[in-house]
Amino acid sequence: MTRPLLLIGNKNYSSWSLRPWLLMKQAGIDFDERVIPLYNDASRQEILRHSPSGKLPCLIDGDLKVWDSLAICETVAESLPQLWPSDAVARAHARALSAEMHSGFTALRTRLPMNIRADLAGKCIEIDAERDIARIVEAWTECRSRYGAQGLFLFGTFGVADAMFAPVCFRFHIYGVPLPDAAARYRDTMLALPAMQQWAADARVEPWSLPQFEVG
Numbered sequence: 001m002t003r004p005l006l007l008i009g010n011k012n013y014s015s016w017s018l019r020p021w022l023l024m025k026q027a028g029i030d031f032d033e034r035v036i037p038l039y040n041d042a043s044r045q046e047i048l049r050h051s052p053s054g055k056l057p058c059l060i061d062g063d064l065k066v067w068d069s070l071a072i073c074e075t076v077a078e079s080l081p082q083l084w085p086s087d088a089v090a091r092a093h094a095r096a097l098s099a100e101m102h103s104g105f106t107a108l109r110t111r112l113p114m115n116i117r118a119d120l121a122g123k124c125i126e127i128d129a130e131r132d133i134a135r136i137v138e139a140w141t142e143c144r145s146r147y148g149a150q151g152l153f154l155f156g157t158f159g160v161a162d163a164m165f166a167p168v169c170f171r172f173h174i175y176g177v178p179l180p181d182a183a184a185r186y187r188d189t190m191l192a193l194p195a196m197q198q199w200a201a202d203a204r205v206e207p208w209s210l211p212q213f214e215v216g
């Protein structure tokens with residue numbers, strides 16, 4: 001039996017890749033990973049050999065192939081349903097929030113790209129990104145107030161919604177975004193996960209540097 005293979009982009013920059021990687025680590029899945037360095041001469045052809053969209057991450061498991069972060073998380077959760085809340089109302093909430101993260105927050109993505117090696121605390125944050133940050137703080141605060149009694153994560157125990165927001169936790173740290181207490185505690189809980197620390201340690205020793213993500 002071959003193990004599932006998760007193809008990912010550079011750990012320093014690839015926020016989309018972090019999401020399913022973290023979910024699979026947290027779920028205790030035994031998988032192989034392979035980094036395909038993004039945005040160099042060979043990478044597009046190499047990614048297209050596996051992922052029809054030309055994007056990473058991409059999960060390959062026997063005949064199964066999934067080339068989108070949220071779709072990978074959904075696929076993983078099919079055999080591990082505890083990665084979504086068991087209560088139907090909470091589950092709908094977690095799905096809506098995960099989808100909002102997947103399709104929204106364009107200003108945050110553009111203005112505050114993930115760059116784990118950087119320390120950009122004090123950088124001026126543009127108003128459109130501030131709006132995204134305010135919405136995330138509101139969403140996290142609501143989750144912590146509704147589900148905080150059930151555990152430390154957005155819906156109690158770690159799940160897909162947490163994996164979807166993991167890159168935001170790195171971004172808030174890198175850019176020194178001030179947060180109210182409940183949101184700061186949640187960010188710190190996420191950053192302290194051994195898998196998050198492993199991802200960051202791997203990112204720091206990667207040899208590639210991509211100027212387009214090096215905002216100053």
Ligand SMILES: N[C@@H](CCC(=O)N[C@@H](CS)C(=O)NCC(=O)O)C(=O)O
Binds near residue numbers: 009
């Ligand atoms: N919606 C996709 C987005 C994936 C994505 O944009 N991946 C970037 C890396 S973070 C990529 O593969 N870029 C390579 C390219 O555009 O050539 C997902 O959720 O997986």
